[in-house]
Amino acid sequence: MSSKRPQPYFSRSQVTLVRGLWMVVTAILAFMTLFPLLWMVSIAFKPAAESFSSNLIPQSPTLDNFIYVLTAVPFVRYMANSFVVSATVTIVALFFHTMAGYALARLRFPGREVLFLSIFSTFLVSLPVIIVPLFVIVKAMGMLNSYAGLIIPAIFNAFGIFLLRQYYLSLPKEIEEAARIDGAGYWRIYWSVILPLSRPIMSALAILFFLANWNSFLWPLTITSDPNLWVVQLGIANFKSQYSASWNYMMAASTIVAIPTLILFVIFQRQIMDSLKTSGLK
């Protein structure tokens, strides 16, 4: 599909024209894709009277909406909850998944393939289909309305194990073998050889895990009814039911919730997109 070299079908000027048009179309589509997010930010800065005017740039930008949202609703508390939950899940998940991924890729033990396939088979089980029995189990464990209930079940997912295993399969064996000849045990090899080597994929996964947990809604909705434990997504969904006509407040709240993830994305777009790109088949 690329038109890098002169083709028999088109002359050089035609190629330039086609490429120019191509870029214009791409840019228009990209702008349309981004428009809802720009609109959200725009309304967040508009006074209530201007909410439904069609100008993208606010005529009289104001911070009132943000101030109202942050003072009338404990949004800071919600954000702190989200941060604690997401960060804890990310750290523990990375620790467990690197261990499992390393063993599944590198250590030989009976049942390894079966184990890997059973882990892989949970890849496609998504939370909604098991939400009812999962709730029953977590409730029986006494973790209803607790940070433990928010955090522990969110740690385990096959996606991270799978990606890490694939990554470890691609590492050269020699480094580990050198360590083993030096008399290092398996824990030592994992801790001082494998972990440092997995820094790039771990940072990519850390961002993905953090984002996924920051954005998750269904599980916190199910497991917490105590407003003190609400994460930010619950906070905003509840905010909607209280202020359903005040779109300027709602868009300000949405912006507050979305901005941390969008900033993370702008900083780490390379890592995020590369790691997701390889999550397909490679």
Place this chain on the structure above:
Amino acid sequence: MTTIAETAARRRHAGRTRLSARHREWIAGYLFVLPDALGLLVFLGVPMALSLLLSVFEVNGFGGYSFVGAKNYLRMWNDPLFWKGARVTALYAIMLVPLLYVCGLGLALLVQRTDRFNAVMRSMFFAPHMVSLVVVALVWQFMVVDKIGVVSRLTAALDIGGFSFLGDPNFALITIVLVSVWFLMGFYMLIFLGGLQDIPRQYYEAAMIDGAGPVARFWFITLPLLKPTSFFVVMVSMVAAVAGAQAFDIIYVMTKGGPANATSVLIVYIYQQAFGFGAFGYAAAMASILVVALMIVTAVFFALTRGGRFNHEQ
């Protein structure tokens, strides 16, 4: 003679140490996998099994369980709302999967060339996927508010308006599908870009020498060689659509299943039954049907990809 005995002894010795080293490797392997295996078992495996078990029980208001046999399944069979939910779920998946495929592949082809311009474009197309579904749903709901939302006014100006995006049962599900596509297409664009990257350039060059135009090259090289990627995309998006992985959040915020149950996908109905009415047994029965459906899809997926390995290890 002695040399032979020596070699034999050494071999035996070596054999023994290798065996014990192997045992150590076994133990290390099990211990390393243990935390994750245990966690997945408790929070994924057991729930799946429990789903089946719960479905033959009825839960009363005080949390007591009583065995009811196939009653929940009979109730399901006679529940028009269950069938409505199954139909809406199927409709959602049938609309979403092809649309996502076309949009994902289309965007990937659009920004396939690697240069700075396309890098920026890729990020712009992917950005919606970074925002939480709750926010996505809120923003879109705001944009399609009857008569005054920016999209509603646009469609009215183009003279294709007059309907309500979320209030009209004929359009509500389509709106939900379009919002899902907007959220997901950047992700599938990336998956397709990964697939396109793996197609050797020489194929295109050879085809160009033979005089194949862009359409022919797409049809005879890109599409056939993208087969594994396409397969992955269709399966993953299908499973996610049926399970309601994205649909739940969007629907919960935008319509709560309405109007007139037009967007009541199964998972929303199940959630209402369980956490709205406390009918855990009945909800579990419906969920177990969903689990079985997904297991069939996954089994087909496994059979066709030789255990989910694709071509990774050749």
